[in-house]
Structure formats: C-alpha cells, structure tokens
Amino acid sequence: MLAFLGRRVLIAIPTxxxxxxxxxxxxxxxxxxxxxxxxxxxxxxxxxxYLREKYRLNDPIPVQYLNWxxxxxxxxxxxxxxxxxPVLELIGQKLPVTIQLAVMALIIAMVIGIPxxxxxxxxxxxxxxxxxxxxxxxxLSVPNFWLGIMMILLVSVQLGWLPASGxxxxxxxxxxxxxxxxxPAFVLGTAIAATLMRHTxxxxxxxxxxxxVRTARAKGLSERVVLVKHALRNxxxxxxxxxxLLFGELxxxxxxxxxxxxxxxxxxxxxxxxxxxDYAVVQGIVLxxxxxxxxxxxxxxAAYRVLNPRMKDQ
Amino acid sequence: xxxxxDPRTTADPxxxxxxxxxxxxxxxxxxxxxxxxxxxxxxxxxxLAPILPIFDPTATDWLAVRKAPSAEHPFGxxxxxxxxxxxxxxxxxxxxxxxxxxxxxxxxxxxxLGVLAGYARGWTDAAISRxxxxxxxxxxxxxxxxxAAFLGPSLTNAMIAIGLSAMPIFIRLxxxxxxxxxxxxxxxxxxxxxxxxxxxxxRYILPNIFPPILVQSTLTIATAIIAExxxxxxxxxxxxxxxxxxxxxxxxxxFLEQAPxxxxxxxxxxxxxxxxxxxxxxxxRDALDPRDH
Numbered sequence: 001m002l003a004f005l006g007r008r009v010l011i012a013i014p015t016x017x018x019x020x021x022x023x024x025x026x027x028x029x030x031x032x033x034x035x036x037x038x039x040x041x042x043x044x045x046x047x048x049x050y051l052r053e054k055y056r057l058n059d060p061i062p063v064q065y066l067n068w069x070x071x072x073x074x075x076x077x078x079x080x081x082x083x084x085x086p087v088l089e090l091i092g093q094k095l096p097v098t099i100q101l102a103v104m105a106l107i108i109a110m111v112i113g114i115p116x117x118x119x120x121x122x123x124x125x126x127x128x129x130x131x132x133x134x135x136x137x138x139x140l141s142v143p144n145f146w147l148g149i150m151m152i153l154l155v156s157v158q159l160g161w162l163p164a165s166g167x168x169x170x171x172x173x174x175x176x177x178x179x180x181x182x183x184p185a186f187v188l189g190t191a192i193a194a195t196l197m198r199h200t201x202x203x204x205x206x207x208x209x210x211x212x213v214r215t216a217r218a219k220g221l222s223e224r225v226v227l228v229k230h231a232l233r234n235x236x237x238x239x240x241x242x243x244x245l246l247f248g249e250l251x252x253x254x255x256x257x258x259x260x261x262x263x264x265x266x267x268x269x270x271x272x273x274x275x276x277x278d279y280a281v282v283q284g285i286v287l288x289x290x291x292x293x294x295x296x297x298x299x300x301x302a303a304y305r306v307l308n309p310r311m312k313d314q
Numbered sequence: 315x316x317x318x319x320d321p322r323t324t325a326d327p328x329x330x331x332x333x334x335x336x337x338x339x340x341x342x343x344x345x346x347x348x349x350x351x352x353x354x355x356x357x358x359x360x361x362l363a364p365i366l367p368i369f370d371p372t373a374t375d376w377l378a379v380r381k382a383p384s385a386e387h388p389f390g391x392x393x394x395x396x397x398x399x400x401x402x403x404x405x406x407x408x409x410x411x412x413x414x415x416x417x418x419x420x421x422x423x424x425x426x427l428g429v430l431a432g433y434a435r436g437w438t439d440a441a442i443s444r445x446x447x448x449x450x451x452x453x454x455x456x457x458x459x460x461x462a463a464f465l466g467p468s469l470t471n472a473m474i475a476i477g478l479s480a481m482p483i484f485i486r487l488x489x490x491x492x493x494x495x496x497x498x499x500x501x502x503x504x505x506x507x508x509x510x511x512x513x514x515x516x517r518y519i520l521p522n523i524f525p526p527i528l529v530q531s532t533l534t535i536a537t538a539i540i541a542e543x544x545x546x547x548x549x550x551x552x553x554x555x556x557x558x559x560x561x562x563x564x565x566x567x568x569f570l571e572q573a574p575x576x577x578x579x580x581x582x583x584x585x586x587x588x589x590x591x592x593x594x595x596x597x598x599r600d601a602l603d604p605r606d607h
Contacts, residue, residue, distance in 0.1 A: 018448035029464040141589040143540050145547050146563060146581035153570050252455035256544055260567065270456065271548055274463035286460045290451040
C-alpha cells in the first residue's frame, strides 16, 4: 500500500507543477500593468518603480515564476491586498467553515442519495424507479443558488422555521451553528444527492445481476439480507470512490451557497477577493483547491484498493 | 461511450438503416422528446425576441415599480419598473448563446487536442494528458470564476472562461474514443493501403467519434448554462442593464419579501432549459447506443 501511495504521489508531481504554472499565468492575463492595479490612484513613477522592484516584476517571467513557486513551497502565497493578512492564514481561517458546510451537505446527500439509488435499482422499471430518476434529474437541473433563494423565501420568510443567515462557529454555539447551516447544507446536498443516486443505481444494477446475488437468493436468504449484506456491500466500492471525487463539486457549490446565506467561508472569500481585485487570494485559492483535489483523487484510489480485495495483489 | 467500438455500429454497411434505427429509438423515448420540445421552445422564444410584441427589456417605468403579476405584466415588474417577462425572453438569448458558444469553444479546442493525443500517442499524448489532468484538478466553477475575474467581467469573457474550463472533458473523451477507433480493423486496412494521417483522421476517426461527442456537448450545454447563470449571479457575467437570468436573480434576492416573483420566474426558466438539454442528452445517448436494452 505504501509503495502504491508513493507511486501515486510521484505521478502527481508534474500535474501539480502544471497547475502552479496555470495559476501563475493567470495574473499575466490581467489587462494592463499589474502595478497600476496595485497602486490604485497612485501614478507617481517612483512609487510604481518601487512596487515593480518590491514584487520583482522587472525579472524575466521564468524567474518570476521560480520566485513565486519557491515562496509557495515555503507556505508563502503572498499577502492579501485588502486585509494585509498572509493568504495561507486567510484560507486556514475560512476553511473550517466550509468544511462544516461540506460535511453536513455530504451527510444529507448520502442519506437521500444512497437509499434512493438502492430502491430505484431494486424496483427497476416500476413507478418508484421512475419517480427516483425524475427527482434526481430535476436535482441536477436546478441551479443551487436559485434553490437557496426559494428555500429562504419558503422556510425563512413564509414559515419562519430557520434563519436565512447569521452564521455562528461550531465551537461557540453548536446548536445555533447547526441550525444556521441546515438550510445551506440541504441546498448544497441536493445536487450531490442526485449524482450519488444515479451512481448507486447503476452500481446496484450491475451487482444485482451477478452470480453471488443469485446464489444468495438460491440459498433462501431474505431479500433484505441479499440486498444489504450481499449487493449493497459490493456496490459501495464504486460509490465510495465517486463520493471522494464529489469534493470538487461540493467546493464549487459552496461558493454560491455561501454567497446566498452569507456564510463567511472559503467560497465567500473567493468571491470577495474577485471583487476586491485581491489577485493573490484568488491564485492561492485555485492552487490550494487544485492540490487538494489531487490529494482526494489519490485517497479515492487508495479507498478503492482497500475496499476491493481483488485489487490488493496488483 | 462504447458506441464507436461496438462492431455492430462500426461495421454497419448501411448508414441509412442506422439513421432510421436512431430515429425510431429516439422518438420512442417520451423523456427525450420532452427534452427536445423544451429546447426548441426556448430557442424559438430567444430567436423571436426582437419581433415579439413585448416591452423594451431595459425601459424603466417609475410608476410600475415591483408590480405583482397582472394582465399588463404577466410576470410582474422589477425594482425599477422593467417588465420581468420581456427581460426573461431577452435573457434567454444570453443564456442559450453562452451555453452554445462556450461548448463550441470547448469542442473546437478540446476535440483536435484529444484526437491528436489518441492518434500520435507517445510523448504528445503524455504532454496533452498531463495538461488535461492539471486543468481537471481545479473545480469547474472555481476555475471559471478565477478566469472571469482575471479576464474582467463580461458575457464574452464568461463564455471564454466556461469554454476553457469545459475543454478538458472533451480532450479526454476524444482521446479515449480515438484510441478505441484506432484498434478497429477498418483503420488498420486504411493504413495498409497507405492513406495519409489527415485523410485517415478526417474520413475514419472523426465520423466515428462524433456520436459520443454530440451527447457530451448536449449535456455540457446544460452545465454551461448553469455556469453562466452562476457567474452572472455573482456579477461576473452579463453586465447591467443587459438582461440575463443569473443577474436577474442576483437583484431579486434583495427583494424576496416585497417582490418574490422577481426570483421565481427566471429560476424556473433556467431549470426548464437545463432540464431540456439534460433530457435531450440522455435521449441521444440511449438512441445512439448500439447495445439494445
């Protein structure tokens, strides 16, 4: 297993270098002189030259890249223009909020998506299957920011059941924290639930046709035991992999969800950074999500090997 | 996905027969027809926007601010008295244009790169594949947001950002499909009679990888429309006063209590058009799949 992980990490290195080149290249897309953007109203040539020297913008581009990546490897992703905080520190502050949102969303998605997929496969071709598929496709077609707006309108404005905003950290007030996160997590979880339902259904359909399920039935085991102990257990292998890979979708969905419910997380950070032209923060976020996504990919492969005994010898 | 590798399709001597089989399968699928009808409806409405007898989508009316739906304004008016229905009809143009143009960018850049990787193999393939993996590592929307931020907020830049973010999917698909087609006997024979690279790709590879690319394009248009609406919702797409569904929702969220209709209808429109493309894509996939169910 260690050798496998080592090999996967080695393969990931060129990809991470390429991501860093893209992220570095993004700032070169900016129209005009980046120093003018940094200096704001200031147009004094001496100040501009000072900034150019300070950020080493007079160096050739490959040298600029090497400086930037060297700093990034030491954990220095630059300073936020708006808050003057190191970018990595800013990301570290906001990440726990988004992780709480993502974990709650994933739990909701699994509670809805997996049983729905199992039922839909088991009852293939019946009205239950049809309803589950229709709901899943609708879940995939609804823009989640609109679903959020409609939930606020119904649950907060009309019924007054849950607050529409007012995030509290989990460590301060756990009950209030979960209460304010419930609606955003549901909104974020629906699209993921739909994807999970579709994958569970197709995995279960494959497993239900297999010989060992037929054997289990022939042995006279109850349908519940066949379904849960024999079929679902095997279908879970690809489902776990897919769930790990849904991380990217969760993060992207969090950008919009946090915007609607004014949750001070990672997604709100990226949108605020974009509007404040705080480019170091935008670059830092893209780089971190890219690296995290690759790490999740490796984790998914590892989980697949652990769960699937046939992969062990390969 | 296996459509082109299955000998039953690739060896089919009569294209007319397979075309009629496609249509009979497609037309027997009510969900696919519903998808087609939804897409056709929105395309027609968007195309007819200039000649439909509706209000000017940017004309303000201070005497009709946030008016509830009525006979005069069937979907109500917005915070500065503009007609919501006519803004939605003109907004359909922006959404559909964004969906189609960004997918066209993704296909026109992604398919040639994918075919090249699958055809040339070796270091060309390795280089293209590594770049694709790196692009796939950043979540689609985050990449699009970052690109739109650096390019500057506008509908054109949003389309470029979405197109570039969607490109890796097509590189991967075209590469895998090309590799599958390359193992077919007819490609071997074509090579044996000395057909050049360009002719081989144009005459044998591209036509055979077309069906899965078409299915993926249809499904990606759905994703691209949501992405454009998301970027416009964040203020990174279509700029005011030009109408778009995403930017309408961005303003509407500030008036939820006073004017809920401002948020209701644009969202339903996005949902229906995206559902349409998703149903159509699923239907095309089923109809083009040579494995009979």
